[in-house]
Amino acid sequence: MIGVNKPTNGHFKGQTKPTGQQSGLHGTSQLPSAPIIRSSIPQSSGGIKFGDDWKKCLELPQKDNRVKTSDVTSTKGNEFEDYCLKRELLMGIFEMGWEKPSPIQEESIPIALSGRDILARAKNGTGKSGAYLIPLLERIDLKKDHIQAIVMVPTRELALQVSQISIQISKHLGGVKVMATTGGTNLRDDIMRLDEIVHVVIATPGRILDLIKKGVAKVNKAQIMVMDEADKLLSQDFVILIEDIISFLPKDRQILLYSATFPISVQKFMVRTHTAVKSNIEHLKKPYEINLMEELTLKGITQYYAYVTEKQKVHCLNTLFSRLQINQSIIFCNSTQRVELLAKKITQLGYSCFYIHAKMMQEYRNRVFHDFRNGLCRNLVCTDLFTRGIDIQAVNVVINFDFPKSAETYLHRIGRSGRFGHLGLAINLITSDDRYNLKSIEDQLVTDIKPIPGSIDKSLYVAEYHSVDPDDDDGSDGGLKNKEQGAA
Structure with missing residues (x-):
C-alpha cells in the first residue's frame, strides 16, 4: 500500500502511479490552461x-x-x-x-x-x-x-x-x-x-x-x-x-x-x-x-451504472480510474464521513485527490475549490454541497460512489460534467439497496441509465475524440481539442 501523508484541509497527497488517468492530462499534474492573446489595452x-x-x-x-x-x-x-x-x-x-x-x-x-x-x-x-x-x-x-x-x-x-x-x-x-x-x-x-x-x-x-x-x-x-x-x-x-x-x-x-x-x-x-x-x-x-426545459435530462451526458456490493465499490472505482481518460472527475458521497474516508482510500490507491464538505472551515473550502478549479488536482470527492451551479469546465466525468435518493439531486450531480453543452460521462455505483431508486429516477427523468460496458467509447466524453455534434448531423464541427473555455 502506498504511504499517505496526513490530510491537509481537504488536500490528500500521495504518490500518483501511472494509470489510465494520466492520458487525460498528457502526463502532467495540472490542467492545460488556454493561452491568452495579449494586447496593450489598459484594464479600463x-x-x-x-x-x-x-x-x-x-x-x-x-x-x-x-x-x-x-x-x-x-x-x-x-x-x-x-x-x-x-x-x-x-x-x-x-x-x-x-x-x-x-x-x-x-x-x-x-x-x-x-x-x-x-x-x-x-x-x-x-x-x-x-x-x-x-x-x-x-x-x-x-x-x-x-x-x-x-x-x-x-x-x-x-x-x-x-x-x-x-x-x-x-x-x-x-x-x-x-x-x-x-x-x-x-x-x-x-x-x-x-x-x-x-x-x-x-x-x-x-x-x-x-x-x-x-x-x-x-x-x-x-x-x-x-x-x-x-x-x-x-x-x-x-x-x-x-x-x-x-x-x-x-x-x-x-x-x-x-x-x-x-x-x-x-x-x-x-x-x-x-x-x-x-x-x-x-x-x-x-x-x-x-x-427551455421540456425534458429534465442533460443532453451530451452519457449515463451508466455498475451493479456492485458495498465492499466492491472501491475496487470498481480503482478500475474506472485505470481505464477512463479522466480530465477531472467529481465523486459524490452521501455523507461527510464517507467523503473523507473515500478521499483517503483514493490517495492510498495512488491517485491525486481533494475533498470538500460543509463541515470544513470556510477558509479550507475556499482553498480546495480554488485549487481544484485551477487544475491542481484531478479528482474531487464531495457531498451534495458541490452540486449547485459550480462550473468547472475541465470536469468530464462524474461518479456517484453513493447513489442519490432523489431525481433532482441526481440531475444536479451529473450536471457537473458536460458544462455549457460539452460532453460528459456519469457513472453510478449501484448496490441492491439502490435498484428501486435507480428505476424511480429513470422514470422521473424519462432517461435510460445503461449497464456499464467493458469498454467505454472515448468519443462520448473526451473532447479531442469528437468530430460531430451529437445533436447536429451536418458534421460541421471537427478537429476538436480540449480547452478550458466556456460560459458561466
Whole structure:
C-alpha cells in the first residue's frame, strides 16, 4: 500500500502511479490552461477613443472549439451587440470567451433590461449566470453609491464563483464594486467592506439577512434581486429567510428567478405571485416565464451504472480510474464521513485527490475549490454541497460512489460534467439497496441509465475524440481539442 501523508484541509497527497488517468492530462499534474492573446489595452477602457477598432484591443482567450450540444447551439442567431450594451461591458463579455448569447441568454437579457420580472427554467451549464449578470451590470449606475443589486445563491462556493465572474466581465466599466458575503467568514470584515461603496452584493441568505437586520447592508434602494438555483433557495431550508429579505426591498424592485427544476416549493412561490391580493408580499409582478426545459435530462451526458456490493465499490472505482481518460472527475458521497474516508482510500490507491464538505472551515473550502478549479488536482470527492451551479469546465466525468435518493439531486450531480453543452460521462455505483431508486429516477427523468460496458467509447466524453455534434448531423464541427473555455 502506498504511504499517505496526513490530510491537509481537504488536500490528500500521495504518490500518483501511472494509470489510465494520466492520458487525460498528457502526463502532467495540472490542467492545460488556454493561452491568452495579449494586447496593450489598459484594464479600463479610457485608452480607447471614438472610431478605434476596440475589438482588436481585447485580451481574448483562445477560441473554444470543443463540441457543443444543441442546449447552447440552438440560438436565434443574436449577438451580444444587439442588446445595446455599454461598450465597456461588451469588452468584459468577449474577454470571458463568451462569443455569442446562449438560448437562455437570448431569452433573458432583453427582458431583464426592460425591468420586468423573470421566472426562468433552463438546464444546468447553459449560461444562466451570464443571463442575469449581463443585464444586472448594464443597469448599475456608478453615480449612485448604494447597493443596487443582490444576487442570492444557496452555497458559499457558488457565491465566490458568481462574484469572480461579475468582477471579470465588469472590469472595464470603471468602478463597479462587487462584494461576496457568505456564512463562515468574518462578519466584522463584511461590516467594514459595507462601510465603503458597494453596488452589487452576491450572498447566501443567512449572512445577508443578518447584515440587513444589523442595519449594515442597506437594501431599501436595491432595484434588482436575482435568485440563482431558486429551487434550493425556495426549499424549506431557506424560504423563510428569502421572504424576510424581500420584505426589506423597495416595492418597485425587479426579481429574476432561475432554476433547472421547478419543484413544489417554486410552484408555491408562483402561486403566491398570482394570489397576491390575499398575501402581504407580492413576490413577482406578472413575471415573464421562460422554459427551455421540456425534458429534465442533460443532453451530451452519457449515463451508466455498475451493479456492485458495498465492499466492491472501491475496487470498481480503482478500475474506472485505470481505464477512463479522466480530465477531472467529481465523486459524490452521501455523507461527510464517507467523503473523507473515500478521499483517503483514493490517495492510498495512488491517485491525486481533494475533498470538500460543509463541515470544513470556510477558509479550507475556499482553498480546495480554488485549487481544484485551477487544475491542481484531478479528482474531487464531495457531498451534495458541490452540486449547485459550480462550473468547472475541465470536469468530464462524474461518479456517484453513493447513489442519490432523489431525481433532482441526481440531475444536479451529473450536471457537473458536460458544462455549457460539452460532453460528459456519469457513472453510478449501484448496490441492491439502490435498484428501486435507480428505476424511480429513470422514470422521473424519462432517461435510460445503461449497464456499464467493458469498454467505454472515448468519443462520448473526451473532447479531442469528437468530430460531430451529437445533436447536429451536418458534421460541421471537427478537429476538436480540449480547452478550458466556456460560459458561466
